[in-house]
Amino acid sequence: MNGHFISFEGPDGAGKTTILQAMVDHYRKRLKDQLTITREPGGNPISEAIRSIILDKENTEMDSRTEALLYAAARRQHLVETILPALQQNHVVFCDRYVDSSIAYQGAGRMIGEKAVYDMNLFATEGELPEKTIYLDVPSELGLKRIMTNRTDDVDRLDLEKLDFHQRVRDSYLKLAKEYPERIVVIDASQDLETVKGDTIKILDQVIK
Numbered sequence: 001m002n003g004h005f006i007s008f009e010g011p012d013g014a015g016k017t018t019i020l021q022a023m024v025d026h027y028r029k030r031l032k033d034q035l036t037i038t039r040e041p042g043g044n045p046i047s048e049a050i051r052s053i054i055l056d057k058e059n060t061e062m063d064s065r066t067e068a069l070l071y072a073a074a075r076r077q078h079l080v081e082t083i084l085p086a087l088q089q090n091h092v093v094f095c096d097r098y099v100d101s102s103i104a105y106q107g108a109g110r111m112i113g114e115k116a117v118y119d120m121n122l123f124a125t126e127g128e129l130p131e132k133t134i135y136l137d138v139p140s141e142l143g144l145k146r147i148m149t150n151r152t153d154d155v156d157r158l159d160l161e162k163l164d165f166h167q168r169v170r171d172s173y174l175k176l177a178k179e180y181p182e183r184i185v186v187i188d189a190s191q192d193l194e195t196v197k198g199d200t201i202k203i204l205d206q207v208i209k
């Protein structure tokens with residue numbers, strides 16, 4: 001496969017979706033129909049159906065391991081139905097979240113074990129990882145403040161977690177970035193939007209020749 005698989009990660013409020021859309025706008029002119037944009041959980045009908053269950057604010061009784069298993073199931077279907085076919089057609093795939101999210105949110109945030117969640121996803125993905133991961137980092141307090149200021153009409157079940165949950169998530173992401181420096185690039189998302197966009201384009205231009 002000659003395509004490029006690039007994931008975008010970040011704690012809540014980092015501006016990940018905004019930056020991803022900016023990258024789509026920037027690279028669409030060059031790549032045209034060779035650019036595939038997708039998200040997790042989601043990306044196809046089965047995975048989107050699982051997404052609606054996971055993020056439903058009414059599902060407060062969901063067990064942490066159930067949640068992690070649902071993410072892994074959605075990811076498996078997403079990989080085989082959406083990501084791999086696109087890579088086989090030499091597409092550049094921009095994915096809003098992937099395995100790192102599960103390790104950070106369920107493994108660390110839910111405290112069910114980062115290795116346990118990684119192993120579960122290793123089974124689900126057969127070891128398929130992005131070529132490059134853009135991790136947009138922001139202090140948890142700032143991220144939550146942004147959510148409550150800018151996303152009041154789109155707050156999901158994970159956004160409602162307390163500060164210590166979001167701090168564990170961020171700490172896990174930063175640990176992953178140290179473990180996999182060749183894959184995960186940390187960008188300071190507390191900077192102004194144009195600077196974050198510019199930093200992201202510099203990294204992606206090294207991958208998308």
